[in-house]
Amino acid sequence: MTEPAPPKQRHIALILAKDLAANLASAMLLVDPDGDLVFFNEPAERILGRPYAEAQMSSEELAKTFKPVDESGEPIPLADLPLAAAFREGVPSHGHLRIESMDGRTHDLEVVAIPLFAQADQLVGGLAVFWEPSEEA
């Protein structure tokens, strides 16, 4: 079986979201309609521990790399991660998780994931904004 050809061009909603991410102080990552990572910005690099240019990966690799676990330390299946839920349900999704960054540190994160629909039923990608909640919150 041959790999499907990469798209000639991303949808403009994703192109504009990437520009937004690049200008944002919040950590943000973007995935394509298959859920594969296509970009994360510099604030996200600080949490994930690696520049995007060195970290391109599929959604499975993404989950394997960051080993997301819940509050009790149980691994969170790929399908239960906020972006996967947002894609499945077609609406934004929110979650808490703990990850191990690529430089070996652990981070507790709040995540909001949003599916990007260009038309009512045309899913063109997704974005996740994430942050480390402050200790006292």
Next chain:
Amino acid sequence: MRARFWGSRGSLASPGPDTVRTGGNTSCVEVRPDDGSLVILDSGTGIRALGASLDGTAPKRIDILLSHLHLDHLEGLGFFGPLWDRGVELHIWGPPSPTRSLSDRISQYLSPPLFPVRLAEVPAHLELHDAPYEPWMLGSATIIARPIIHRGPTVGYRIEDGGRSLAYLTDHEPALAVDLATVQPEWVSGFEVATGVDVLIHDCQYTEDEYPERAGFGHSSTRHVADFARLAGARRLLLFHHDPNHTDDELERLCDRVSELWNGEVDLAREGEEIAFG
């Protein structure tokens, strides 16, 4: 495939002694696929004369592809002769909107008090279609529509017929989101419509000096057009959507500037001229 410009001005019709060589009518391009069908890109003021030229020879079916609904691309529609011909089947295609139908949006202009007649009252048999994401056929031509960066829902069109291709990106600001000099093509608005095309008709509203004041207005500068044509690998570039404030002399300088920046074949889109594909 043959094609001809009936209007190449942007924003506002601007007739007068300073614009006679490029023309003052707003966006309208006649495309004739090899099977003789009639496809029209936009219905700016140029479409009135196109309609008049058909005098008695209008095909039964006419397709108008609207890039978007800004007035300079729509305002000629009510003055297009075949609209008033009961025997004509007029199909209008336009950018989908997430909230309003094409009919609603066009009717906002083609209804009182802005226009004396309602869209529903015109004699021609009208059919309105959201431009689909999948390619479709009009006569012998294949049409591809893709959303592009402008203000509000806007599409660029690619027309392929008989081994020739034409891309129409009339109001387009691909440089809004990226640095066109360094970006990968997959992140460039309009790339899929324009890649490897024989003839690229593209927005060139501003000089490089004018652009910074107008960033975000939805248009391109000479440098953006040159970078976009290079990225797309277009064979021939026709500068379009001329700013109403640019005289013929200024437009010729704009064209020289694009030639300095890109070493392909560049010319100004001039009202009345046939587009050469060969």
